[in-house]
Every structure is written in C-alpha cells, then in structure tokens.
Amino acid sequence: MSSPFFSVVVPTYNRAGFIHKTIQSVLAQQFENxxxxxxxxxxxxxxxxxxxxIQDNRVHYFKKENAERAAARNFGISKSKGIYITFLDSDDLLLPNNLSTAYNFIQTHKPEVFHLGYKLVDAPTGKERLPERAHNINEQILKGNLLSCIGVFIRKELALQNLFNETRSLSELEDWELWIRLAARFRFMHSAEVTSLVVNHDSRSVMSVDIEKIKTKVQVFEAFVKSDPVNQRVFGSRLKQTYASISTYAALxxxxxxxxxxxxxxxxWRGIRLNPAEVFKKRFLVIVKFAIGL
Known part of the structure; x- marks a missing residue:
C-alpha cells in the first residue's frame, strides 16, 4: 500500500462525546488518500x-500518558507517514472539501507551510462567523494568533524539524509560538476558502480561566519568543506587537x-505602551467592559 499524501493528527483528551463526529468529518473527505x-x-x-x-484502516489509534496537546501533536507527527501533516482538534470538524482544496493548493503553489480558511461555530446557537481575514500571515501573526491549528498544513520534513513546544505551562499558546517560529523561517501561504469549522462550546479547554496559570503562560510565551535568535533577526522591533498582544490577551x-x-x-497599559494600536481592537473594549463591570 502506498504512503498517504496527508496525515491528519488529532490529539484528544476526554472528548468521547465529540470524537466520533470529528473522525467522521475526516472520513467524509472528497480526497481519500x-x-x-x-x-x-x-x-x-x-x-x-x-x-x-470505527472500521476504516485509515484510522490509527495511539494512547499515551497525559502530557498536553503539544506533546500529543508531536507524537502524531513522529508516527505519521504522509507527505503533508495537518492538525485537527477532537471537537472540531473538517468540511468535505478540506483535503481536496489543500491538495490543489499544493499542486499549484508547492508551499512548505500554508493555511486554509475556517469558520467559528457557536455550538449552543449554531451561529457562524469568520475570524480575522488573513492576507499576510508572516506579518499578521505578530499581532495575534489569527490562525487555528485546524487548517494549517506543514510538509512533514519541516514539521519534524519544527515541533510544538511541549512546556506544559505554555499550553494553549503553543500553536501561536510555533507559528511565529515558522513565519520567521518560511513564507506562510494562505487560501481564504473555508474548509473547516472550529466549534466553541462550554467545555472547550480554551474557555477555562485560571488567573495564576494565565500570568505564568504569558511570561513563558514571551520568554520563548524572545529567546529564538531567528525571531529576533527577522522580526526585530516588530515583536513589540507580539508582546503587546500577549499582554492584552492576559488582561482579557x-x-x-x-x-x-x-x-x-x-x-x-503595558500592551498599549508597546503598541498603541491595541486600543482599536475589539478586545480593548471587552477588557474595559469586564474590568469595570458594565
């Protein structure tokens, strides 16, 4: 049997109520390799x-000790056989055109790393919305994590050389930290075609808030971004935008x-000092609203 073209890596932890639908969304792909x-x-x-x-020989199950999503994704990368790797959280969904769109994009552009469009879906109401529009990811990624792991495709050799940071206190920001590293080294290509859905629900891990963990997470994230010499050489003072964004992320x-x-x-205030444009973000108004109890 020939090697698959794509490897879809799905980390999961106690998502029995979601995982079947997520896997079925992959098995329903128009592109089958x-x-x-x-x-x-x-x-x-x-x-x-x-x-x-699930009776399908394309589905492979691995169980490991809990070490957070970054370690699970890296484990999946190490076991993958595809030419390109993509990631899917176990409560999100691929639309049937996801892999076919990615394949056509690869044939046309030969990218090292690229991203396809997605929609955000509110599970209780079914309402959908588009995230921030991507037009120059290599610059936009400095201002905030406009991407989701869903929709990112990386050539396998590149993925093996640029793994997710497994530091547990970085959890939930490990993807943004990696995207910045990749953007400092490669052209991050993009297609706006919507091919997947990020499903927001009450039990989603990014919805939970622990004050001390948030403060530590921000410190760790900023330290790793600063410590990468390629980040510093390529982006220089523009990284102030990143430090501003992570500061207002913490404030929110x-x-x-x-x-x-x-x-x-x-x-x-730290975020605004580093990048005054933070006051024009919707996030600024939300922070003020919650902070003063409106």
Missing part, C-alpha cells in the same frame, strides 16, 4: 472504545476571571 492519527493523551473516558469501533482573561482590577489594567 490520507491517514488519521488519533493520539489519546491519557483519556479516562471511553474514547478508546469509540475510536476502535484576567478581566473575565474577575482578577484584581489593578492586575488587569497593568497588563492592558
């Missing part, structure tokens, strides 16, 4: 039984978590 690697990051529910009940989460107002505004 792929494999799906389900990396179970220590689930304690019946994820294994649900996955192993602290405001939502009802942290002491002084802490919230310290992060907010």
């Amino acid at each position: 792929f494999e799906v690697l389900i990396v179970d990051d220590g689930s304690t529910d019946n994820t294994r039984e649900i996955v192993q009940a 989460h602290l405001a939502i978590a009802k942290a002491p107002r002084k802490e919230t505004f310290n992060y907010l």
Whole structure:
C-alpha cells in the first residue's frame, strides 16, 4: 500500500462525546488518500472504545500518558507517514472539501507551510462567523494568533524539524509560538476558502480561566519568543506587537476571571505602551467592559 499524501493528527483528551463526529468529518473527505492519527493523551473516558469501533484502516489509534496537546501533536507527527501533516482538534470538524482544496493548493503553489480558511461555530446557537481575514500571515501573526491549528498544513520534513513546544505551562499558546517560529523561517501561504469549522462550546479547554496559570503562560510565551535568535533577526522591533498582544490577551482573561482590577489594567497599559494600536481592537473594549463591570 502506498504512503498517504496527508496525515491528519488529532490529539484528544476526554472528548468521547465529540470524537466520533470529528473522525467522521475526516472520513467524509472528497480526497481519500490520507491517514488519521488519533493520539489519546491519557483519556479516562471511553474514547478508546469509540475510536476502535470505527472500521476504516485509515484510522490509527495511539494512547499515551497525559502530557498536553503539544506533546500529543508531536507524537502524531513522529508516527505519521504522509507527505503533508495537518492538525485537527477532537471537537472540531473538517468540511468535505478540506483535503481536496489543500491538495490543489499544493499542486499549484508547492508551499512548505500554508493555511486554509475556517469558520467559528457557536455550538449552543449554531451561529457562524469568520475570524480575522488573513492576507499576510508572516506579518499578521505578530499581532495575534489569527490562525487555528485546524487548517494549517506543514510538509512533514519541516514539521519534524519544527515541533510544538511541549512546556506544559505554555499550553494553549503553543500553536501561536510555533507559528511565529515558522513565519520567521518560511513564507506562510494562505487560501481564504473555508474548509473547516472550529466549534466553541462550554467545555472547550480554551474557555477555562485560571488567573495564576494565565500570568505564568504569558511570561513563558514571551520568554520563548524572545529567546529564538531567528525571531529576533527577522522580526526585530516588530515583536513589540507580539508582546503587546500577549499582554492584552492576559488582561482579557484576567478581566473575565474577575482578577484584581489593578492586575488587569497593568497588563492592558503595558500592551498599549508597546503598541498603541491595541486600543482599536475589539478586545480593548471587552477588557474595559469586564474590568469595570458594565
């Protein structure tokens, strides 16, 4: 049997209620030359039984000790056989055109790394919206993580050389940190065609807020971005935009978590000092609203 063209890496942890629908969205692809690697990051529910009940030899299940999503994605990369690797969270969905669109894009542009468009879906209401429009990812990624792991495709050799940072305290920002590293080294190509859905629901991990973890996460993220010499050489002072964005990210989460107002505004003012354009973002108004209790 020939090697698959695509490897779809799906990290999962206690997502038994979502994982079947997610896998079926991959199996429904118009382009059929792929494999799906389900990396179970220590689930304690019946994820294994649900996955192993799927009768399709393109689906491969691996279980490992819990080490967060970055480690699970890296494990999937190490086991993959495809020419290109893409990532899918276990509560999100691919549209049937995802891999066919990616394949056609590859044939035309021969990219090292690229991204396809996606929509955000609110699970309770079914409402859909588009995220920030990408036009120059290599510059936009400095101002905030406009990408999701879903829709990113990386040539396997490049992925093996540029793995996700497995530092646990970086969890939920590990993808943005990697995209910045990749943008410093390669042209990050993009197609706006929508091929996937990011599903927002109450149990989604990025929805939870721990004040001390947020503060640590921001410090760790900024330290890793600063410590990469290629980031510094390529982006230089433009990284102030990144440090500003991560500061207002912290302010937003602290405001939502009802942290002491002084802490919230310290992060907010730092972000504005580093990049005054932060005041024009929707995030600024949301922070102020939550912080002052409107």
